[in-house]
Amino acid sequence: MTTKTLILHATENDHRTSLKEAAAIIRRGGLVAFPTETVYGLGADALNAKAVQAIFEAKGRPADNPLIVHVASKQQCSELARNIPEKAFALMDEFWSGPLTLILDRTEIVPDVTTGGLDTVALRMPDNEIALGLIRASGKPLAAPSANLSGKPSPTNARHVIEDLSGRIDAVIDGGSVKVGLESTVVDMTPAVPAILRPGEISREDIEKVIGAVIIGYEDKIHPESTVVRSPGMKYTHYAPDAAVTLIEGEHEMVISRIQELLGNSPSRQVRIGLLLTDESNKMIRHADQLALGSKDRPGEIALNLFSGLRYMDSKGVDLILVDGSFSHLGIGAAVSNRIRKAAGTIIKV
Ligand code: AMP
Ligand code: MG
Numbered sequence: 001m002t003t004k005t006l007i008l009h010a011t012e013n014d015h016r017t018s019l020k021e022a023a024a025i026i027r028r029g030g031l032v033a034f035p036t037e038t039v040y041g042l043g044a045d046a047l048n049a050k051a052v053q054a055i056f057e058a059k060g061r062p063a064d065n066p067l068i069v070h071v072a073s074k075q076q077c078s079e080l081a082r083n084i085p086e087k088a089f090a091l092m093d094e095f096w097s098g099p100l101t102l103i104l105d106r107t108e109i110v111p112d113v114t115t116g117g118l119d120t121v122a123l124r125m126p127d128n129e130i131a132l133g134l135i136r137a138s139g140k141p142l143a144a145p146s147a148n149l150s151g152k153p154s155p156t157n158a159r160h161v162i163e164d165l166s167g168r169i170d171a172v173i174d175g176g177s178v179k180v181g182l183e184s185t186v187v188d189m190t191p192a193v194p195a196i197l198r199p200g201e202i203s204r205e206d207i208e209k210v211i212g213a214v215i216i217g218y219e220d221k222i223h224p225e226s227t228v229v230r231s232p233g234m235k236y237t238h239y240a241p242d243a244a245v246t247l248i249e250g251e252h253e254m255v256i257s258r259i260q261e262l263l264g265n266s267p268s269r270q271v272r273i274g275l276l277l278t279d280e281s282n283k284m285i286r287h288a289d290q291l292a293l294g295s296k297d298r299p300g301e302i303a304l305n306l307f308s309g310l311r312y313m314d315s316k317g318v319d320l321i322l323v324d325g326s327f328s329h330l331g332i333g334a335a336v337s338n339r340i341r342k343a344a345g346t347i348i349k350v
Contacts, residue, residue, distance in 0.1 A: 046080075090210050120190055130173055148164045155307070195217030266320075273289070277324045
């Protein structure tokens with residue numbers, strides 16, 4: 001399939017003309033990539049099975065990996081979900097619009113292809129005026145997974161989307177860089193005690209303050225055999241660049257010395273190594289291909305730069321990426337660690 005991919009421009013304050021054009025594409029069953037606060041999404045009318053099927057084809061996404069449906073208001077949920085528990089409304093009140101996805105029982109109008117055949121639906125209201133404007137202008141809830149080829153790191157700007165999907169989708173709305181850089185927190189609200197299926201900027205602590213105890217329903221270690229897959233998407237290798245990834249976790253100085261040791265031991269020039277570092281480590285290490293992602297004490301900075309850092313190292317053609325895991329695992333740091341662990345073939349603890 002080759003389509004000419006239209007590039008539309010918008011800002012959160014000025015988006016009328018672009019959204020009019022994009023909404024028309026959505027209404028006729030087309031695919032439009034758009035910015036959200038987390039990552040760029042690849043949107044289609046969530047209630048049009050054929051349009052949603054085209055998302056799976058454009059991304060090369062496995063059919064059993066369900067999509068998040070984006071809404072522009074809490075009211076819009078009632079046509080898509082039923083038996084919505086009080087705790088779900090409490091989370092909507094606190095965190096919407098924002099990077100929190102709720103799994104709820106679905107209604108009949110949501111097609112099977114959107115939910116990967118499940119009887120639940122994932123709903124989220126994004127905190128981005130372009131995304132909200134597109135949902136309103138099209139008059140449709142938008143099914144939108146991340147706008148990358150399946151298996152690649154999620155896109156955090158329009159250039160990443162074009163790299164992966166040019167010629168495969170109808171349009172991309174370039175609305176600049178995202179604010180968070182990691183995908184939303186996913187919480188399954190259907191059991192009596194809700195379960196976090198994917199960590200994100202909204203942390204377990206944030207959620208427990210509002211609704212009390214939750215359980216962790218995702219596996220952070222790499223033991224795929226022993227993991228019960230609750231969120232189908234989490235079983236696939238995600239966020240992975242072409243190069244092999246090794247994560248080095250531990251206290252800052254120990255991580256730096258292990259990275260230096262690994263650089264010293266590598267059969268030079270046969271294996272090209274790229275380094276993704278904290279700002280602090282970046283000042284201590286000199287190497288050809290290295291990139292600072294942010295301060296080890298501000299994991300939000302690392303979240304924002306991680307996926308583009310992985311893509312940058314692929315563009316440099318390195319064979320192995322060493323990732324400095326000495327950043328704080330508090331708050332969004334837990335989600336950053338989860339994403340790097342999913343991309344990593346090897347995890348070294350020092
Ligand atoms: P992405 O849109 O690429 O961020 O992926 C969406 C994530 O939400 C994947 O990890 C899905 O498995 C998860 N998800 C979507 N719908 C459901 C659902 N009904 N039940 C459980 N997980 C879901
Ligand atoms: Mg994705």
